[in-house]
Amino acid sequence: MQKIGKRSWAKAIGMAFLAVGIQSAAHAVDVEDRVEIHGYGHQGYLQTTDNTYLNTDTNGTWDYNALALLFTAKIDDKSKIWMQLYGNSEKMRLDWVFIDYQLTGNLTGRAGQIKMPLGLYNEIRDIKFLQLSMLQPMLYQEAAEIAHEAYSGVSIVYNRDFGGGNLSWDAYLGQGVDFEASATLKNRSLVGGRVTYKTPVDGLRFMASAYNNKKENTALAEKGALKTWVLSADYTNNNWDIKAEYANMDNDLEGESSNTYYAQAGYTLGEKWTPFVRYDYLTTDVAERTDPSYYQKTTVLGLNCKINDSIAVRLENHWNNGYALPVASGEVIAGAGKTDWNMFAAGISYIF
Amino acid sequence: MKHTTMNYLFALFAGIALSMPAWAADVVVIVNNANANAVDKSFVVKIYTGETKYWLDNSGPIFAIDQSEDNPIRADFYSSVLGKTSANMKALWAQNIFAGKGLPPKVVDPDAEVKKVVSTNKNAIGYIKASSVDDSVKAIKW
Numbered sequence: 001m002q003k004i005g006k007r008s009w010a011k012a013i014g015m016a017f018l019a020v021g022i023q024s025a026a027h028a029v030d031v032e033d034r035v036e037i038h039g040y041g042h043q044g045y046l047q048t049t050d051n052t053y054l055n056t057d058t059n060g061t062w063d064y065n066a067l068a069l070l071f072t073a074k075i076d077d078k079s080k081i082w083m084q085l086y087g088n089s090e091k092m093r094l095d096w097v098f099i100d101y102q103l104t105g106n107l108t109g110r111a112g113q114i115k116m117p118l119g120l121y122n123e124i125r126d127i128k129f130l131q132l133s134m135l136q137p138m139l140y141q142e143a144a145e146i147a148h149e150a151y152s153g154v155s156i157v158y159n160r161d162f163g164g165g166n167l168s169w170d171a172y173l174g175q176g177v178d179f180e181a182s183a184t185l186k187n188r189s190l191v192g193g194r195v196t197y198k199t200p201v202d203g204l205r206f207m208a209s210a211y212n213n214k215k216e217n218t219a220l221a222e223k224g225a226l227k228t229w230v231l232s233a234d235y236t237n238n239n240w241d242i243k244a245e246y247a248n249m250d251n252d253l254e255g256e257s258s259n260t261y262y263a264q265a266g267y268t269l270g271e272k273w274t275p276f277v278r279y280d281y282l283t284t285d286v287a288e289r290t291d292p293s294y295y296q297k298t299t300v301l302g303l304n305c306k307i308n309d310s311i312a313v314r315l316e317n318h319w320n321n322g323y324a325l326p327v328a329s330g331e332v333i334a335g336a337g338k339t340d341w342n343m344f345a346a347g348i349s350y351i352f
Numbered sequence: 353m354k355h356t357t358m359n360y361l362f363a364l365f366a367g368i369a370l371s372m373p374a375w376a377a378d379v380v381v382i383v384n385n386a387n388a389n390a391v392d393k394s395f396v397v398k399i400y401t402g403e404t405k406y407w408l409d410n411s412g413p414i415f416a417i418d419q420s421e422d423n424p425i426r427a428d429f430y431s432s433v434l435g436k437t438s439a440n441m442k443a444l445w446a447q448n449i450f451a452g453k454g455l456p457p458k459v460v461d462p463d464a465e466v467k468k469v470v471s472t473n474k475n476a477i478g479y480i481k482a483s484s485v486d487d488s489v490k491a492i493k494w
Contacts, residue, residue, distance in 0.1 A: 033458075038449050072455060077413045082452045098452065102413065105406030115452065123451035130446055157453075159403070166403060198403075202435065238437055271439060309421075309442040351446050 034074045041067035042128040044347030050338035051323050052331040053143075054135075063089055064134075064347065066126060078102040082112075086126065093179055096150055108157045113177060115150050117170040117194045118209045119230040119245055122147050128349035129312050132241060132274060132304050135345055137262040138282040138296065139230070139247050142180075143329035146228055146249045146258060148213060150177040151190050164200035169193065176213045184219040185253075203240075207232040215253055224252030241266040241274070257286040266304065274304040284324045293334035296324040302345075311350045318343040378482045379429045382467070382489040384474045387411075391477070392494050397434050399477060401444055402454040407475065416457035417469060417478035423461050429479045 047060035055061055068086040075081065079102070084095040098112025115123040124130050125140040125147070140147050153174015159166055176187035192211025199205060210229040216222070230247040246261040260283070266276030278300040288294040302316025320341050326332035381396055383389070389408050398404035399416050406413055419426045421438070430436050436444070445456040460466050463484035470476040471488040485491045 036455060038446075040446075040450065068450075070450060072449075080455075084450075096452070100452070102405065105404075105410055110452075117451075124447055127446070127450055130443060130450075166398075238440060271437065306439065309439050351442075351450075 036072045038070045038072075038352060039068055040127045040129055040349070040351040041065070042134070042347055042349035044128075044134050044345060046343065046345050048341055048343045050341035051326045053323075053326040053329060053343065055331075056343075064345075065089055068095065068126065075099075103156075106158055106160055110155045110157070111153075113150055113152045114155060114172070114174075116148050116192070116211070117155075117172070118147050118192070118211065118228075119194075119207065119247065120232045120234055120243055122149070125149075127351065128347065129310075129351045132264065132266045132276040132314075133278065133300060133302055133316055133345075134314055134347045134349075135300075135316075135318065135343075137245065137260075137264070137278065138280050138298065138325060139245060139260045139262065141325060143325045144258070144260065144282060144284065145328065146247055146260065147230075148176050148190075148211065148226075148228075149179060151175060152177055153190070162197070166198040168196045168198075170196075176215075184217055186216045186218055188214040188216055188223070190214065201235075203237040204235045205233070217253055222253060224254075226251050226253070239268045241268070241276070256284075258282070258284045259286060264300075272306050274306075276300075276302050276304060282324055284328050291334075292322040292324075292339040293327045293337065294322075294324050296320055296322040310352055311348065313346075313348045315346045316344075318345070379425060379432055379479050380482045380485050381433065381477065381479050381492040382470050382485065383477050383492060384470055384472075385488070385490050386474045387477075387490060391492050393433065396477070396492075400434055400441075400457065401436075402448045402456075405454065412475045415469075415473055415476040417460045417466055417476060418457040419461040419466065419479070420459050425463075425479070425481060433479070 042065060044064035045060060045062055046054055046056040046064050048057055055063055066086065066088040068084055070084045073081045079099060081099050083097040086093055086095040096113045096115050098110050098114045100108055100110045103109050117123060119139065121136060121140050125136050128134055138144050151172060151174045153172060155170060155172035157168065157170050159168035171193040173191050176190045178187065190211060190213045194207060194209035196205060196207045208231055213226040215224060215226060226249060228247065228249040230245060232245040234243040242265045244263040248257065248259040250257045260281060262278055262280040264276060264278035266274045268274045280298040280300065283289040283295040285294045299319045300316055302314055304312055304314040306312045320343065322339060323332055323337035323341065326337055327334050383391060395404065399414055404414065427438055430438055430441055448454045460469055463480040466478040466480050467484065467489050470478050
């Protein structure tokens with residue numbers, strides 16, 4: 001029998017009521033044709049057989065929840081303002097806020113605090129409803145520190161038809177934004193881009209993304225850069241959802257390299273049930289990749305059920321070998337964790 | 353002789369099919385009468401999936417109109433013209449919205465309201481039942 005604190009239950013029930021309340025509306029709010037409000041959220045339950053990760057252990061936790069509200073305001077036919085607030089039972093933050101301007105039919109400019117275009121998931125990594133799994137691939141988990149969430153600066157997005165498909169470029173320049181600010185590591189400048197090719201085959205696309213994030217360790221007066229690149233492919237049609245990505249990051253400041261890859265496949269039965277499987281590998285320090293404190297191999301088996309077009313529930317189990325993420329998140333000391341451990345996740349997610 | 357008759361019949365059916373407006377399951381795509389753009393099916397798909405925001409002749413931003421979720425014509429349009437399910441479209445637009453890439457088409461219905469908006473906005477595009485088409489709008493053929 002699990003011991004779950006009264007506070008956790010209260011939060012879980014509160015989030016569940018919030019979810020139900022929002023779903024009773026079940027539609028985006030459109031104010032005077034100029035302002036729209038959309039949102040998403042989730043409430044999950046996590047439990048491990050060993051090790052502590054994402055604030056859960058063998059006792060389990062309901063503290064895996066979030067709610068986000070997105071506001072858009074149309075200024076004129078060519079420009080809009082976007083703002084997203086994101087919060088969970090512990091914190092609330094301004095996720096992003098920017099203005100975009102349609103320069104030509106193919107070219108859009110943006111300025112502000114913007115989600116970083118990286119790989120398949122980064123801009124939507126917190127939106128569980130749009131993913132098969134409650135826990136995103138390790139590439140996108142905060143503890144891995146490979147995928148930066150946002151930056152402040154400017155960007156351009158260009159797209160055009162090419163070779164029977166569509167080619168688009170995102171290019172950006174600015175400064176990385178850390179939602180969990182470090183006392184000693186400061187972001188200096190960041191430059192990056194992503195190329196996406198949607199092939200003539202419906203649902204098949206390829207991406208290449210990279211960024212160079214210059215940082216400074218103010219305590220040691222050292223400067224360096226995090227150089228990251230990601231290769232991605234996915235295929236989604238009415239039934240299949242197949243994704244694979246490979247990422248590498250060289251961290252000059254720490255003198256370390258990390259890399260990760262995963263492959264995931266799901267098949268939807270009867271427009272509702274999607275069983276899925278994922279194999280995920282991460283090493284947070286390539287030089288130590290045989291030490292279970294610095295690598296993690298995870299096999300995920302899960303079931304996603306779409307209740308309707310706005311609500312989904314899922315159950316999944318993660319069989320882990322190695323505990324790089326619990327070490328990277330500071331929840332387990334290197335050398336002190338259990339090499340083989342499982343994590344169970346269940347939850348409800350919604351969008352409106 | 354039989355083959356010749358069959359060829360004529362085939363050619364007749366093909367001719368009728370090709371000359372029909374852009375409808376399937378009684379759905380017709382419509383634009384403003386003043387809109388001179390050559391709109392083919394793939395362009396309509398790009399509009400309704402958010403890939404294209406401007407008319408080909410750069411005459412202005414496209415004002416796309418969807419019908420409400422409760423209206424069966426919406427599912428017909430998604431499946432017969434876009435080749436998607438309602439769930440696919442919902443997920444696709446959620447990705448566009450939450451990545452800050454674009455907002456979904458405005459919802460207007462019934463058909464009479466769609467015709468009214470399309471007939472008065474030269475950048476508008478929408479879809480209605482074949483039986484609702486009249487001279488106030490241009491039915492797209494492909």
